[in-house]
Amino acid sequence: MPDALHRCTYDCHTHFVPRAFPRYAGKGQDVPWPQMDGAGCGHGQVTISGKPFRKVSAAAWDGTLRQEDMARSGVDVQVVSPMPELLSYWFSADDGATMCDFLNQEISALVRSAPERFVGLGAVPLQDPERACRALEELMRDASFRGVEIGSNINGVPIGDASFAEFFATAERLGAAIFVHALKPVGDERITGPLSLRAMLSFPCEVSFAIGSAITGGLLTRHPYLRIAFSHGGGAFASVLPRLQHAWRSIDSIRALVAEEPIAIARRLYFDTLVYSPELLGHLVGQIGAERFLAGSDFPFDIADRDPVGSVRVALSRAEADMILHDNAQRFLGTRSEISSPPVAAR
Amino acid sequence: MPDALHRCTYDCHTHFVPRAFPRYAGKGQDVPWPQMDGAGCGHGQVTISGKPFRKVSAAAWDGTLRQEDMARSGVDVQVVSPMPELLSYWFSADDGATMCDFLNQEISALVRSAPERFVGLGAVPLQDPERACRALEELMRDASFRGVEIGSNINGVPIGDASFAEFFATAERLGAAIFVHALKPVGDERITGPLSLRAMLSFPCEVSFAIGSAITGGLLTRHPYLRIAFSHGGGAFASVLPRLQHAWRSIDSIRALVAEEPIAIARRLYFDTLVYSPELLGHLVGQIGAERFLAGSDFPFDIADRDPVGSVRVALSRAEADMILHDNAQRFLGTRSEISSPPVAAR
Numbered sequence: 001m002p003d004a005l006h007r008c009t010y011d012c013h014t015h016f017v018p019r020a021f022p023r024y025a026g027k028g029q030d031v032p033w034p035q036m037d038g039a040g041c042g043h044g045q046v047t048i049s050g051k052p053f054r055k056v057s058a059a060a061w062d063g064t065l066r067q068e069d070m071a072r073s074g075v076d077v078q079v080v081s082p083m084p085e086l087l088s089y090w091f092s093a094d095d096g097a098t099m100c101d102f103l104n105q106e107i108s109a110l111v112r113s114a115p116e117r118f119v120g121l122g123a124v125p126l127q128d129p130e131r132a133c134r135a136l137e138e139l140m141r142d143a144s145f146r147g148v149e150i151g152s153n154i155n156g157v158p159i160g161d162a163s164f165a166e167f168f169a170t171a172e173r174l175g176a177a178i179f180v181h182a183l184k185p186v187g188d189e190r191i192t193g194p195l196s197l198r199a200m201l202s203f204p205c206e207v208s209f210a211i212g213s214a215i216t217g218g219l220l221t222r223h224p225y226l227r228i229a230f231s232h233g234g235g236a237f238a239s240v241l242p243r244l245q246h247a248w249r250s251i252d253s254i255r256a257l258v259a260e261e262p263i264a265i266a267r268r269l270y271f272d273t274l275v276y277s278p279e280l281l282g283h284l285v286g287q288i289g290a291e292r293f294l295a296g297s298d299f300p301f302d303i304a305d306r307d308p309v310g311s312v313r314v315a316l317s318r319a320e321a322d323m324i325l326h327d328n329a330q331r332f333l334g335t336r337s338e339i340s341s342p343p344v345a346a347r
Numbered sequence: 348m349p350d351a352l353h354r355c356t357y358d359c360h361t362h363f364v365p366r367a368f369p370r371y372a373g374k375g376q377d378v379p380w381p382q383m384d385g386a387g388c389g390h391g392q393v394t395i396s397g398k399p400f401r402k403v404s405a406a407a408w409d410g411t412l413r414q415e416d417m418a419r420s421g422v423d424v425q426v427v428s429p430m431p432e433l434l435s436y437w438f439s440a441d442d443g444a445t446m447c448d449f450l451n452q453e454i455s456a457l458v459r460s461a462p463e464r465f466v467g468l469g470a471v472p473l474q475d476p477e478r479a480c481r482a483l484e485e486l487m488r489d490a491s492f493r494g495v496e497i498g499s500n501i502n503g504v505p506i507g508d509a510s511f512a513e514f515f516a517t518a519e520r521l522g523a524a525i526f527v528h529a530l531k532p533v534g535d536e537r538i539t540g541p542l543s544l545r546a547m548l549s550f551p552c553e554v555s556f557a558i559g560s561a562i563t564g565g566l567l568t569r570h571p572y573l574r575i576a577f578s579h580g581g582g583a584f585a586s587v588l589p590r591l592q593h594a595w596r597s598i599d600s601i602r603a604l605v606a607e608e609p610i611a612i613a614r615r616l617y618f619d620t621l622v623y624s625p626e627l628l629g630h631l632v633g634q635i636g637a638e639r640f641l642a643g644s645d646f647p648f649d650i651a652d653r654d655p656v657g658s659v660r661v662a663l664s665r666a667e668a669d670m671i672l673h674d675n676a677q678r679f680l681g682t683r684s685e686i687s688s689p690p691v692a693a694r
Binding site: 153156158160161186187189190191192193194196197199200201202203204205206208209210212213216217232233235236237238239240242243244245246247250251253254257275276277279280283286287302303305 | 500503505507508533534536537538539540541543544546547548549550551552553555556557559560563564579580582583584585586587589590591592593594597598600601604622623624626627630633634649650652
């Protein structure tokens with residue numbers, strides 16, 4: 001345990017799966033509502049439409065198991081967001097709202113069980129942006145939550161699309177942190193082999209498309225106080241940014257499309273550190289700046305970085321690592337006083 | 348001009364567009380066959396189905412203009428491949444073969460006009476892999492060519508698909524170099540704004556999917572002597588590789604899908620240097636090794652790196668830059684004696 005709250009070590013990319021799902025009680029037919037089956041050996045099996053979707057460790061729902069792992073890996077606080085495949089944008093808005101409410105109640109219960117160890121990022125039914133705004137207002141009244149996780153796309157529509165403008169305005173007004181996670185990625189038709197390769201081959205591209213959409217859609221220009229983070233170190237954006245920057249500088253028609261220099265926009269986004277390469281993390285931090293990175297592990301899934309603290313420390317200077325492990329998370333979550341926030345008159 | 352051929356400076360990523368296209372003479376209806384209109388000021392306008400596709404500099408077809416630019420940028424030899432959007436996989440095999448033959452004749456004429464300054468990579472109608480094999484055999488009898496450019500996908504089918512196995516076997520047998528270029532990328536539905544952003548936001552992902560497909564499709568395992576290069580520094584593969592490598596090491600089911608450690612496969616591929624960032628190029632070379640990189644500019648298009656030699660020199664050590672600017676191209680093209688080639692008995 002940290003001796004003072006402000007030196008807590010945060011893991012900002014951890015996921016939650018509930019121990020069980022309520023039975024489907026909506027009005028739809030053949031809705032691919034998840035259920036949880038026992039899988040033995042401390043695991044559960046998430047089943048969707050009768051097919052096994054993912055086997056998950058009981059640490060996905062059990063706060064005691066989570067804290068045992070945190071003690072092992074030197075994490076003081078987990079920022080806990082839903083397993084993205086539970087975000088339920090593909091259900092009716094009513095069904096989506098039911099699932100989001102349930103997930104939020106469960107995450108809130110986990111946070112309340114150890115409020116100094118867990119911070120929640122909830123879920124909102126973004127298939128109905130207006131309803132998502134109301135849900136976000138309600139969520140932010142619960143002290144368990146500092147914001148929400150959203151998908152990199154909402155039923156295929158990228159997050160920079162104008163249809164989500166009111167939602168991001170609401171998040172900015174409420175000071176809600178937004179964590180954008182790869183979800184239902186593009187590119188299945190480009191995979192040679194089973195779709196389990198998506199998580200490796202497609203997720204980085206999907207995250208990069210979400211960042212590109214945020215940039216070309218003018219999200220940060222419209223909402224300068226929005227605190228928004230992207231999973232997997234921003235994925236392929238590491239390769240896209242210099243290309244976009246070069247085009248913006250050298251091609252008039254591209255400059256006409258993007259209000260600000262792309263690198264300047266990128267430096268107002270947050271990214272997690274989950275890139276599995278100290279060299280790549282060092283490169284990213286060198287390009288974007290250590291103050292924009294948040295430690296992340298993908299706990300408790302198979303692909304997780306089992307040593308998210310060590311991965312940051314080995315890649316970076318002590319000052320950079322300290323910033324990433326301690327301070328940045330509080331700034332992103334809005335729990336630190338020097339966070340950038342709109343002057344009261346602008347609210 | 349270099350004092351000795353082996354110290355020539357190569358630009359391996361330059362494109363060709365013919366001064367004019369033959370009239371469409373095939374059997375199709377409403378075939379989107381390109382035509383070239385004058386655009387004034389030393390430019391032509393490629394028009395497809397009556398719509399302007401791209402304005403191109405006369406340097407796209409004019410060897411004298413190309414050599415003037417080469418003198419300016421310190422390039423001794425351009426490796427010349429078709430503008431990828433001319434690869435014509437979307438036509439009938441007959442129409443595609445007609446276009447490929449025409450492009451190959453025109454590139455061959457350019458190379459023959461100054462054989463010490465230009466090396467050709469031709470086009471083959473890969474929508475009919477068997478026909479593409481015969482076309483490759485014919486092409487490689489023309490000393491103007493050292494191989495071919497292919498798209499990152501063939502009408503949506505990624506290059507690692509089994510349907511192209513015979514083509515790659517033929518390329519390996521003939522010692523033909525393969526340059527894989529981003530083409531008709533995935534992800535249009537993820538772009539907020541006009542599709543002109545594809546070149547920035549989607550190309551890096553598309554190239555990475557092609558590399559992923561080559562790896563999970565076992566291309567290099569099946570064809571260990573194949574010399575294959577990927578455009579744009581491999582694009583998003585910089586971010587995909589460590590994730591794939593981590594998954595391969597930590598998840599049994601992923602290891603079962605890929606015959607070799609992904610990093611070991613990556614180190615048998617070639618990549619160009621066209622990443623617009625000395626820091627990113629330095630990172631890539633550090634990960635993969637300088638011996639796998641080829642200087643590339645995207646000449647003569649708007650997005651081109653106008654100083655491909657300087658971009659390599661500023662990013663890397665002198666020894667690394669020398670390797671990339673001089674030796675690697677000859678190894679990739681098969682014009683250097685120490686190239687890896689199958690023992691005679693294995694052919």
